[in-house]
Amino acid sequence: MPHPSDVVIRPLAEGEWDRAHDQTDLAFHRSTRGPRRDRMRTWTVQPDTVVADDGGRIVGTAAAWRWTVSVPGGELPCAGVTIVTVRPTHRRRGILRAMMARIADEARAAGEPLAALWASEGAIYGRFGYGVAARVQTLRVQTRGGVPLRAPVPEPLGVELLEPEDAHPVVASIYERARARRGGIMSRRDADWWTKRVLGNAPDEIAAQGPLRVVVAGDDGYALYRVEEGAETSPVSAWTTVHVKELVAATAEAERTLLTYLTRIDLADEVLLPGRPVDDALVLAPVDARAVQPEATHDALWLRILDVPGAVAGRSWAADAQAVVEVEHPEDDHVAGRWALRVGPDGGTAERTDAAPDVVLHARDLAAAYLGDATLTALHDAGVVEERTAGTLSALDAALRTDRAPWTVGVF
Structure with a gap:
C-alpha cells in the first residue's frame, strides 16, 4: 500500500536532528536528554537518514550507515540500517514500506549488495527480505574456586589494563583483525563510534556497574567490562558480577587468556558474557565442563541481500x-x-x-x-x-x- 500523498519520505534536513531523535525516543520508550543526547549526536550524525514528513511533523525515521560486513573469505559493503521508527498514530499507512524501499534503493546506488539491522520486533522485517543471519548467546561463569582450563595459557598472562580514553587505536586494530575469523561483524571505522559509544565512560552511564575497564592481551585480544557489587551475602562480602561488554580476539589463545584474566579478578563471584557466538569455544575450554554455562540465545544480525x-x-x-x-x-x-x-x-x-x-x-x-x-x-x-x-x-x-x-x- 503506498503511503498517503500528504506524507513525504525525504532526507533529514540540516538542523532537524533533535526533532528526529524525539521521534526515536517516542518509538523506543526512552528519554535521552542533556549530556547523553549530546554524546549520541556525535556518533549518529554520520548515517544517511530519511524521515517521514506529515505536514511538517516528523512521524517516521530510518537511517543507514555506509559500512562493511565480514563475510566468508572477506568483507562486502553493507548498509547498517538503524533507527527505523513510525509514530504510533501513523501505523498501517505504508510509511514503513516506503522508508525501507528508499533505504534499499540508496544502498544499491551506493554499491552495497547487503543490508543489515538489529530487529526490535521479530515479525516485521522478514517481509522485506531480512533473515536472521547471526545469533548470540549469554554465558555465565561461576568464578569462586577458579576456572582452570584444559589447555592453560602461558603464565604470566601478559595482559595490560588501558584507560578507556587511550584504548581506541589498540582495540580498533584488534577488532579489525578479529573480523576475518567470522562472518557477520560490522566495520567500525569511525573514531567517534569507538571513543564516544564503545569506550564511553561518562559518569551518568556508570551507574551500579562501575567504570569501564579495558584489558588487552597483547595485540591479539581485548575485553571491555564493568564490575557490579550486588546484595551482601555475609557481613563482609557482597555477590560481585563482572559484566563483560565485549570480548573480541584475533586468536583462540587470546580468547582463553582473557577468560583466565576475567575469572581471576579479585573479590568477584561470577563473570557474565552476553552476546557471545553460538559455537563459542570458551564453553569447551574449562576442566569443569559445567564451568561456563550457556543461557539465553537470541537473534542478533538480520541480513538482506540487495544484489x-x-x-x-x-x-x-x-x-x-x-x-x-x-x-x-x-x-x-x-x-x-x-x-x-x-x-x-x-x-x-x-x-x-x-x-x-x-x-x-x-x-x-x-x-x-x-x-x-x-x-x-x-x-x-x-x-x-x-x-x-x-x-x-x-x-x-x-x-x-x-x-x-x-x-x-x-x-x-
Missing part, C-alpha cells in the same frame, strides 16, 4: 554446487526471480535464467543461510524452503559451510 550476483561473487564457497534457485520477494524486483548459481572454491556467479528451479525459497531464507547460520536443509525441514531436485540442498549446504558460526559484535 544477488554481488553477494554470490563476494563470499568464498567451501564446495562446488550448481542450482537454479527461485527467490520469492514481493518487495524487491531486483532480487525476486530465478537465478542460476555456480559456486565453488574458485568463486561464485549468479545469473538470471528461465530454467526450471531446483529450489524455491523466500529472500529472507536465502539471507539466513548466506553467512552460514541456518542450513537450507533445516529451513526445508521447517517447511519454508522447497527442494524440487533431490540432493540440491545438501550440495548448497556443503558450499555454504563455514568453519565458525557467524557472529556480530554490538548493537547499532
